Amino acid sequence: MKDWSELELDALAEAFNVGVGSAAAVLSRMVGSEVVLSVPELKVVDKAAALESFGVAGSDRVCAVVQPYGGAFESRALLMFTEAKSYDLVRAVVPAHMAGMQMGDMAQDALTEVGNLVLDACLTAVGDLLACALTTRVPYLVKGEAAEVMAQMEGREMMLLHMLFAIADRNIDGYVGFLLDQQAMEALKQAVARFLNAHL
Amino acid sequence: MKVLVVDDSRVARTIIRAVILDKHPDWSVQEAANAEDALALASREDFDIFSIDINMPGVDGFTLVEQLRARGAQGRMALFSANVQEPVRQRAASLGVAFIAKPVTPISVTALLAAVGYESP
Numbered sequence: 001m002k003d004w005s006e007l008e009l010d011a012l013a014e015a016f017n018v019g020v021g022s023a024a025a026v027l028s029r030m031v032g033s034e035v036v037l038s039v040p041e042l043k044v045v046d047k048a049a050a051l052e053s054f055g056v057a058g059s060d061r062v063c064a065v066v067q068p069y070g071g072a073f074e075s076r077a078l079l080m081f082t083e084a085k086s087y088d089l090v091r092a093v094v095p096a097h098m099a100g101m102q103m104g105d106m107a108q109d110a111l112t113e114v115g116n117l118v119l120d121a122c123l124t125a126v127g128d129l130l131a132c133a134l135t136t137r138v139p140y141l142v143k144g145e146a147a148e149v150m151a152q153m154e155g156r157e158m159m160l161l162h163m164l165f166a167i168a169d170r171n172i173d174g175y176v177g178f179l180l181d182q183q184a185m186e187a188l189k190q191a192v193a194r195f196l197n198a199h200l
Numbered sequence: 201m202k203v204l205v206v207d208d209s210r211v212a213r214t215i216i217r218a219v220i221l222d223k224h225p226d227w228s229v230q231e232a233a234n235a236e237d238a239l240a241l242a243s244r245e246d247f248d249i250f251s252i253d254i255n256m257p258g259v260d261g262f263t264l265v266e267q268l269r270a271r272g273a274q275g276r277m278a279l280f281s282a283n284v285q286e287p288v289r290q291r292a293a294s295l296g297v298a299f300i301a302k303p304v305t306p307i308s309v310t311a312l313l314a315a316v317g318y319e320s321p
Contacts, residue, residue, distance in 0.1 A: 007211065014209040017255070018303045021282030034287035039208070039255050129303045199215050 007200075008192050013042045015129045015192075016161050019122035020176075026121045027167075030114065031092045036166035043160050047179070050158045051146050054175050056082065058147030065115020066153075067139040069123055072132030073187035076153065077123060078177040079115040083143065085172050086111055092167045112141045122176065130191040131198075153179050201227045201318065202246065206238040206264065207253040207280070212304045216251055216280070219309040223319070235259035235267070242268055247275040249316050252297075254281035254288065265295055276316035280304070 004012075017040050024035045045053050056062060063086035067077040081089060090107045093114055116139045127134035142149050159178040166172070180188065203220055207213045210233070217229045230247075232238035234256055241247075250268065254261035261279050268277070278298040281288065292299035298315030300308055313319030 010209055011211040014211050014303075017209070018282040021255075021284050021302065025284045025286075028285040028287070034285055037255055037283055039257050125303075196211070200211075200218065 004189065007196060008189065009042070011192050011196055012188070013040065015126045015195075016040055016042055016122070018129055019125035020161065022125040023118040023121040026117045027093075027114070030117070031167050033167065040161050044157055045160060047150060047153065047156060047158050050160060050177060051150060053160050054080065054146075056080075056146045058145065060146045061144070062086075062146045062149055063111060063141060063143045064149050065112055065119065065139050065141055067116060067119040067123070068137040069134050070137065071127065071134040072191060073180075073184040075181075075184045076179045077119045078153065078175075078179065079119055080146075080149070080175045080177065081173070085174075088172050089114060089167075089174075092172070108141050112139055115139055115141070118174075119176070130188075130195050132187070132191040154181070156181060157185060201248045202275075203227060203229045203249045203251065204232060204238060204241060204247040204275075205229060205251045206232045206235065206256075206261070207251070208233055208256045209253070212253065212280075212302070215304045216309055216312075219304075219306050220313070223310075223313070235261075235264040238264060239267060239271070242273050243271065247273070249313075249318065250275050250277040251280050251312055252277060254279055254283050262291060262295065265297055276318075278312050278315050280308070280312055 020040050024037050028035045051058055061083040062080055063083055064078050064080040069075060069077060090110045094110050120136045123134045123136055142152060157180050159180055161176040205213050205216045213231045220227060220229050230241060232241055235258060252261040252264055265277055278300055279292045280300045282302040284301045289299045300312045300315060310319055
């Protein structure tokens with residue numbers, strides 16, 4: 001990532017900005033109220049440093065929806081919340097009479113569905129803008145201690161997008177990560193270069 | 201015609217500027233990366249069209265619209281944002297400004313110009 005120019009990083013951040021905006025619109029329709037968005041912050045870190053960037057301790061309990069995708073390059077997207085905030089998110093999107101449920105099968109399904117919709121919207125928007133088709137596959141939920149969850153992920157570098165959701169008077173922090181190996185990172189860089197050549 | 205493009209993304213600003221100048225080479229297009237710079241530019245000269253991003257570090261696009269108007273800006277304004285939620289569109293409508301959804305492309309920039317009355321849709 002060191003060899004990315006400022007303009008390339010700006011273009012990539014803008015692509016993710018469009019993706020997050022699209023994802024927020026999906027989430028807003030699910031929860032029935034506005035999702036207040038922060039300015040997305042994009043950075044690339046070694047996977048080992050990702051938790052520190054998330055502000056999560058290795059021993060913290062987390063839930064993560066993992067979204068494998070392919071097309072222009074093979075990779076995985078990740079939407080991760082602390083366990084407590086994942087409960088808040090599920091309660092925000094499920095009917096009130098189910099609000100007392102714990103993280104049982106139903107709640108896990110709901111969280112996976114939210115993750116699928118958010119990550120799919122984000123990936124689709126990024127793929128459309130950069131003209132590199134990205135096809136999502138079946139998502140799955142992993143939970144446990146943060147360090148264990150990260151250890152299960154493939155790839156060395158991780159592109160992190162920190163997005164803040166504020167839903168219906170709740171502050172629900174969500175973190176979006178894209179796990180990229182060297183080949184995937186190079187393919188993404190080429191897509192950004194093509195985008196800039198076509199538009200500037 | 202004088203245009204002020206306010207967006208924290210340099211790429212977004214550059215594309216908007218390039219598309220406008222491609223269509224209207226005789227227009228003037230200036231850029232600001234944030235609300236503070238936009239207010240400073242608008243205090244020095246009058247603009248006919250403002251293209252304003254919503255989610256920017258510091259002052260957001262909605263507040264910038266109000267601040268520009270409070271300082272007497274007469275130009276037509278459009279919010280050009282990736283935040284495409286319905287409540288956001290409604291807030292833009294309540295302010296009486298056009299809302300154009302990103303991404304920034306020749307089509308969306310043309311839509312922006314049409315929304316402020318300077319281009320056939």
